[in-house]
């Protein structure tokens with residue numbers, strides 16, 4: 077099963093390597109990983125999407141927690157949360173497909189952020205499945221490149237993950 | 240007063256109470272060595288950085304204090320890796336300091352540069368690169384704190400040369416501030432309550448104790464619990480010395496080369512109380528059929544150890560002493576429950592006694608050739624109870640675990656988790672440095688001995704009277720045993736073709752060498768060695784193709800052990 081785990085770490089040199097090394101060294105997989113500082117600049121948040129059975133996920137949570145630089149580990153899988161991912165998609169926009177590309181962009185409330193004579197770059201945000209869906213629809217138009225961030229998550233309501 | 244980085248380092252060590260360190264110099268630590276010249280800290284020059292780390296490890300295991308090793312950058316640092324990994328697998332508190340090229344050169348493939356922080360990340364509890372002298376005292380403080388608290392482990396501090404010569408005012412912090420590091424010491428009372436219930440309901444309880452009990456305090460808690468509920472105790476290599484083998488409740492070693500009765504007891508038990516153990520595959524055998532009828536209570540300070548390899552019915556995270564004390568206290572209040580339990584488990588203990596009689600730990604004695612097990616029994620008989628025994632890795636290690644009656648905590652130093660050949664001699668060196676007056680004996684194999692035999696020079700130089708018993712079978716015996724049993728006796732590269740004259744080798748280093756090839760000579764050889772006030776090699780030519788039995792073949796269940804070959 078897919079799990080989204082948020083990890084608050086001290087923003088120190090080598091922390092990313094520790095987390096990545098933990099996953100590779102123990103044979104856990106990382107589907108996506110995004111990292112950026114929090115409001116408190118000495119603390120970063122990593123959002124990791126991983127897969128595994130309950131035993132593996134429990135190990136991942138515990139092992140992450142065991143790292144000295146880890147302040148907090150939150151597994152969002154069974155928590156009420158909002159998740160968003162962003163993708164930038166470079167798709168060809170020829171005479172015959174341009175209108176369709178724009179229509180799809182519109183339906184997904186995505187944005188054209190760069191226009192070249194024969195191609196558009198599109199920005200879309202949403203759940204991972206929404207991003208998957210727009211990519212599938214644009215694929216027949218001729219996608220040249222896709223960059224995805226992997227999801228970031230936030231607990232719903234007034235609760236905070238950070239403190 | 241302004242001090243240099245290297246002076247600050249030594250002052251930090253002094254404030255941590257460090258008296259002895261083990262190391263090997265080089266360009267990237269030459270400033271530290273210069274300051275050591277006038278320092279009260281005693282430095283032992285090993286002949287290899289791996290040995291320096293094993294020596295610090297032996298020092299730590301024998302004393303319970305943090306061992307300290309020092310090495311130069313590049314090859315010095317990479318040579319420490321096996322020692323660090325050994326300590327990591329066995330949870331040994333240690334701080335390793337490595338020199339590093341000056342910070343402006345880091346990343347440039349400078350002379351003797353190695354990314355030792357990157358290399359040791361997976362084998363340290365934590366590690367540091369000191370980039371600024373202002374961070375140095377805090378880092379050293381944290382390094383010692385992390386090494387010795389929670390589940391202990393090695394911490395590496397990589398110390399660039401320019402930071403060693405930089406200057407700053409010295410202030411040693413008296414507290415650490417590590418928001419992400421808060422080991423759980425206090426066992427949850429509700430979990431303890433559930434454990435009490437499970438224990439009182441058990442009919443075939445077994446205690447399974449690992450390295451977590453190696454401290455005298457935890458060992459005492461273990462003994463109290465076992466005696467109170469009259470439950471038999473089996474241990475791993477790491478937990479072995481914590482529970483006296485002569486104790487009527489002792490089952491000895493569990494697992495691949497464990498006793499028949501320990502493996503049978505665990506297989507039939509209905510409650511397994513795991514204490515500071517981690518269900519290593521050498522212990523569990525085939526994990527699906529491990530303790531198939533038992534509910535499992537797992538007490539450990541490291542939550543990641545729990546449910547890693549086996550299902551657990553009741554986890555209790557906490558310091559063993561705390562949890563065991565709470566358990567003993569609560570159980571002591573349950574007079575009726577406990578006496579009921581003891582009554583109800585009479586049959587169980589009888590069954591175990593019957594197993595012990597049916598298949599005691601034994602070997603075929605001989606009056607023609609020296610049986611390795613005989614040497615080990617003799618060493619036990621002839622040494623003091625507080626003698627410290629180290630081993631290398633192989634058959635001799637397993638025979639030591641099987642046939643040496645350990646009776647005091649911190650007297651058995653062996654590489655359990657990593658299984659590092661070459662561990663025994665340098666760790667004996669470290670233990671002897673900690674306890675100059677105690678008998679320290681490395682029980683060694685002819686193969687393993689050669690992995691760090693250069694340390695004979697260190698023993699001689701520093702007057703460390705370690706006794707080395709080489710059980711010489713002229714084989715990489717343990718591998719040969721596997722080849723015999725599972726590879727049709729195809730002894731591929733396990734025959735040590737070149738006979739080594741270990742007596743001459745000892746003499747070449749200025750140590751004493753003794754030799755025995757007949758059973759009648761064993762006792763006299765050990766006696767002479769123990770009388771000599773300096774390092775001695777005792778070479779015993781032992782029965783070459785003796786096997787370690789019982790044996791649970793890899794991947795088999797504990798009750799599928801082979802009893803004799």
Ligand SMILES: Cc1ncc(C[n+]2csc(CCOP(=O)(O)OP(=O)(O)O)c2C)c(N)n1
Nearest residue numbers: 633634635658660684685686687715716717
């Ligand atoms: C550094 C290292 N290399 C290889 C091994 C694999 N190994 C385990 S036991 C053994 C044989 C050890 O031979 P010896 O020291 O003579 O002991 P014996 O088994 O003969 O008692 C070997 C090669 C190991 N444990 N450690």
Ligand SMILES: [Mg+2]
Nearest residue numbers: 684685714716
């Ligand atoms: Mg051998």
